[in-house]
Amino acid sequence: MDLPAPLVWLVDEACASPSPASFLAELGGRLLADGLPLSGGALTLAVPHPIIARRTWLWREETGEVIEALGFASGPPSQAGHDWLVGLGPVRQDTVGSAPDSPVLAWAGARPFSPAEADRLRQAARFTAAPLAALAARAALSALLEAYLGRRSAARVQAGALGRGTGETIRAALLCADLRDFTALSEATDPAVMIAALDAWFERVTGAVHAFGGEVLKFIGDGVLAIFPVTGAPDEACEAGLRAVAAARAGMAHLDAVRQAQGLPALPFGAALHFGEMLWGNIGAADRLDFTAIGPAVNLVSRLEGLCKPLGRSVLISGAVAAKTTTVLIPLGEHLLRGIADPCAVFALPGD
Numbered sequence: 001m002d003l004p005a006p007l008v009w010l011v012d013e014a015c016a017s018p019s020p021a022s023f024l025a026e027l028g029g030r031l032l033a034d035g036l037p038l039s040g041g042a043l044t045l046a047v048p049h050p051i052i053a054r055r056t057w058l059w060r061e062e063t064g065e066v067i068e069a070l071g072f073a074s075g076p077p078s079q080a081g082h083d084w085l086v087g088l089g090p091v092r093q094d095t096v097g098s099a100p101d102s103p104v105l106a107w108a109g110a111r112p113f114s115p116a117e118a119d120r121l122r123q124a125a126r127f128t129a130a131p132l133a134a135l136a137a138r139a140a141l142s143a144l145l146e147a148y149l150g151r152r153s154a155a156r157v158q159a160g161a162l163g164r165g166t167g168e169t170i171r172a173a174l175l176c177a178d179l180r181d182f183t184a185l186s187e188a189t190d191p192a193v194m195i196a197a198l199d200a201w202f203e204r205v206t207g208a209v210h211a212f213g214g215e216v217l218k219f220i221g222d223g224v225l226a227i228f229p230v231t232g233a234p235d236e237a238c239e240a241g242l243r244a245v246a247a248a249r250a251g252m253a254h255l256d257a258v259r260q261a262q263g264l265p266a267l268p269f270g271a272a273l274h275f276g277e278m279l280w281g282n283i284g285a286a287d288r289l290d291f292t293a294i295g296p297a298v299n300l301v302s303r304l305e306g307l308c309k310p311l312g313r314s315v316l317i318s319g320a321v322a323a324k325t326t327t328v329l330i331p332l333g334e335h336l337l338r339g340i341a342d343p344c345a346v347f348a349l350p351g352d
Helices: 004-011 020-032 080-086 115-127 131-148 153-157 182-187 192-211 236-262 298-306
Strands: 036-047 050-060 066-071 091-095 103-109 167-178 213-220 223-229 269-285 288-292 315-317 331-334 346-347
Touching: 004 020, 004 115, 004 131, 020 036, 020 050, 020 066, 020 115, 036 080, 036 131, 036 331, 050 315, 080 091, 080 103, 091 115, 103 115, 115 131, 115 288, 131 153, 153 167, 153 213, 167 236, 167 288, 167 298, 182 192, 192 213, 192 223, 192 236, 192 346, 213 288, 223 236, 223 288, 236 269, 269 298, 288 298, 298 315, 298 346
Parallel strands: 269 315
Antiparallel strands: 036 050, 036 103, 050 066, 091 103, 167 223, 167 269, 213 223, 269 288, 315 346, 331 346
């Protein structure tokens, strides 16, 4: 049986598409070349993620570009794909499967589709079931890994960095942050209220980290370890870390004001920022790994954070960061850190 060229591609090659975006653009281009009057297309996949419920990719024939829209779990079902296509012309939409979270493939026409053209699009949708199942599985895996590991670490794991001891040496600004007196607070607080407080704290810190290009490596009890990898000049990573710290402080000040208005105690914290080299990769047992960062720089930023309370500061910054920033900092002299051989030059933020 002779199949139209787009269907042959769907059967033979589409499963190897590297991403939903490339799949949509390639299929749209092939259908267009086969004579269908397309002006755009949309592909929506459900993903298992704590915040994002659906991801929609939008292809425009005029430019060939694909953009992405997100549908959030807390919001109403997203109509981003359909609404966007309506602006390009008459819409033809097909659900690929019978499950509630089945992929949705939709097309906009440069003119209304004829009955024969609508049948061809319907047939193409049936042939997308197998490649879309593969793409949906990969998208689900990416979403889960990103939720638990962070985007950069998840990408490394998906690329095959699975062996124990495998990793690379990178340079980055490191942020270590920790709530103060958390143990005493948790003993005197209802567990549900304590979990809500922890979530609010983590949201402020991770939101600030992500806003300035960093990545949270792990939560340790009530503590956070994050990195700002060097992708250009080292100064840029340090400045990003400093901006994230400032944003986290502002977020926590607002949260404390809200909590105090509710009769709840404030959540004092300490944070430290350092710059250095670390091994970023897999450590752990043969059958249970952790993708994280280790090395002297990680040890130093952790010890530096522990100095916040004795020095009466909420944020401390190492000399390695101070040397790479034009931000005005207050020198606090050199201090010995537990387990660190050489004294560390320590700085604070003005007004802290």
